[in-house]
Amino acid sequence: MKSPLSSSEIVVGLDLGTTKVTAVVGEVDADGITILGVGNVPCRGLRKGVVSNIEWTVRSIREAVEAAQTMAGVEIKTVYAGVAGSHIKSHVSDGVCAISGREVTRADLDRVLEGARAIPVDADRMILHALPREYAVDNQDGIRDPIGMSGVRLQVRVNLVTAASSCVQNVIRCVERCNLNVADVVLEPLASSDAVLSEDEKEIGVAVIDIGGGTTDLLLYVDGGIAHTSVLPAGGNNITSDVAAGLRTPMAEAERLKRNYGCALGRMISDDEEIEVPGVGGHAPRRVARRLLSDIIEPRVEEIFSEARRRIEETGLLEQLCSGCVLTGGAALMEGMVECAEEILGMPVRLGFPVGVKGIVQLVQGPQYATGVGLVRYGASQLADAAPRGLRATDEDRRIEAAAAADPSSQKNGFWNWFRAAF
Ligand SMILES: Nc1ncnc2c1ncn2[C@@H]1O[C@H](COP(=O)(O)OP(=O)(O)OP(=O)(O)O)[C@@H](O)[C@H]1O
Ligand SMILES: [Mg+2]
Missing domain, CATH: 3.30.420.40 (ATPase, nucleotide binding domain)
Structure with a gap:
């Protein structure tokens, strides 16, 4: 299969803020992210980070996306949408799985993360993210990247971010009403912190x-x-x-x-x-x-x-x-x-x-654009996830990747790869 990052891809971040909707269009290739266009429209459809008026929000999304696509000269079909609000909660959760003495693969990471996600959540809430804090292989803890290590037992400690399902659904509904697809719903502070931190x-x-x-x-x-x-x-x-x-x-x-x-x-x-x-x-x-x-x-x-x-x-x-x-x-x-x-x-x-992007950076220079830029960075990391060889894979990575691909339980895990790309 041709690696998606051997050519360029368009990634769009959609920040639904309490005061404005911002659409940021980035072109992602092996050299990084180039900002091609930005649409920024005042919005009164949210209260305290949560959609309170669907019509107003839809209108602002439409305007912001239209402005961004005109500036960028591309058609926007899919966006990474931000979600925020005080309904967001985070809990620590642990996962464990057997690795039977062989090397840890990405598929093992997916399995152990799946275990950490398997906790009861209230019927009206959903898990938004499982963010790995650290791994342990047998008795050795504090491991950030266990891939390639050998042992019999793999553990992970994650921060599970949960959100009120209705709030997330409303974000998705607003975006879909504009005939756009939601590639992923992302916790806004996760995006903004990624854009501003070294x-x-x-x-x-x-x-x-x-x-x-x-x-x-x-x-x-x-x-x-x-x-x-x-x-x-x-x-x-x-x-x-x-x-x-x-x-x-x-x-x-x-x-x-x-x-x-x-x-x-x-x-x-x-x-x-x-x-x-x-x-x-x-x-x-x-x-x-x-x-x-x-x-x-x-x-x-x-x-x-x-x-x-x-x-x-x-x-x-x-x-x-x-x-x-x-x-x-x-x-x-x-x-x-x-x-x-x-x-x-x-x-x-x-x-x-916001840092780590090129192109028309003057349009996204202020701290109020950290979330929009961070959403594009998040989307870019998801592409990298789909094309791990394209970015920074070493021979060792490729070997382990091939082993993971041969494993039928292998699944993509966006967050792991996001972290991996970030380190
Ligand atoms: N120069 C400035 N001095 C003081 N406050 C400012 C300045 N510029 C913007 N603000 C304030 O920043 C706030 C908007 O920030 P931002 O665009 O990050 O919010 P938002 O993303 O729309 O909202 P939220 O993240 O809470 O949903 C407004 O309250 C505005 O008054
Ligand atoms: Mg904001």
């Missing part, structure tokens, strides 16, 4: 906090594997509402003031700076101290980072996040966010912009 950070341990409009997504990498993910039900829109209420100004003005003059740490603002605040209901505009704006913003940002810290502490992994925290998502752009996060989380913090 391999070193994943290795040393890092927290990614994606602060969007409706939700703040948290994802922890420890020893190169995903150790925790959760979604906090607050984001940039809550900051805007606070500003609108606190300064008694319309939402649109509050959004503008927040973006242009907002700051997450009041003490970074000098006392003599002033801003003009338009009034509501015919009231005249008035001048107020910029410090007042940041005094409104700061408690909400503090609340978000304190909750993130509480959740990190709960996992017991705080000490293992040696490279600190990466902030992404549109709300991370506000002045003072990095400084405020450093104070509350007690670790070094940097802003995360």
Whole structure:
């Protein structure tokens, strides 16, 4: 069979955010991902990361996809869609299988992962991802890549990510109503963290906090594997509402003031700076101290980072996040966010912009595009999965691959290959 990556393939990421729908078109070949087009359309069809109005969401998806395909000059048929919201939960689960003294193959990894997935989940929930944290072969644990190792017993510890089936179904329904196929539904913070992190950070341990409009997504990498993910039900829109209420100004003005003059740490603002605040209901505009704006913003940002810290502490992994925290998502752009996060989380913090792609990168440069770019990267890794020889296979890989292919129980496992390609 001809390897799909011997030529190029089009991969499209569809980020359904609370404030916007973004379609990112990437061309994937053996040299990597080239961004060909982007469609970005405001969307009011989601609340806190979850579809609440199908019609509005469908309309935004249509517009975003049309814009992206016009720019890219390709027809979009299939997308990798993001899913988010506080219905997402993650649990640790273990799997075990016998390998009877021979070398571990990819088929064994599939079997052991299948075992880890075999836990009862509520009827209204589904397993979205099984993310391997570490493997053990016989008594040796902490193994990241057991392929080729010999033993009698293979174990895996995974993070099982589960989601409310209805929320996932609604995402699929919206996409299919636009006559598009869903190649896969992907946890949004998984995608955005992949777009902004370096391999070193994943290795040393890092927290990614994606602060969007409706939700703040948290994802922890420890020893190169995903150790925790959760979604906090607050984001940039809550900051805007606070500003609108606190300064008694319309939402649109509050959004503008927040973006242009907002700051997450009041003490970074000098006392003599002033801003003009338009009034509501015919009231005249008035001048107020910029410090007042940041005094409104700061408690909400503090609340978000304190909750993130509480959740990190709960996992017991705080000490293992040696490279600190990466902030992404549109709300991370506000002045003072990095400084405020450093104070509350007690670790070094940097802003995360999408990396690892070429082409029209200026269109996907901001942290609000991390999810869209990450979805394309995820899709690209799935293609690599279908063509393991094309990317980076060694002779040893090929030999083991051939053995796995001969094994009738052999199945593809997207996640394993995604991790494999990432290392
Ligand atoms: N320069 C800026 N300063 C402050 N906030 C900003 C700035 N630019 C964007 N934002 C905020 O970022 C938020 C949108 O971010 P993003 O596009 O990542 O969210 P989303 O993906 O639509 O939502 P979610 O991920 O929560 O579903 C909005 O609340 C917006 O006000
Ligand atoms: Mg988002």
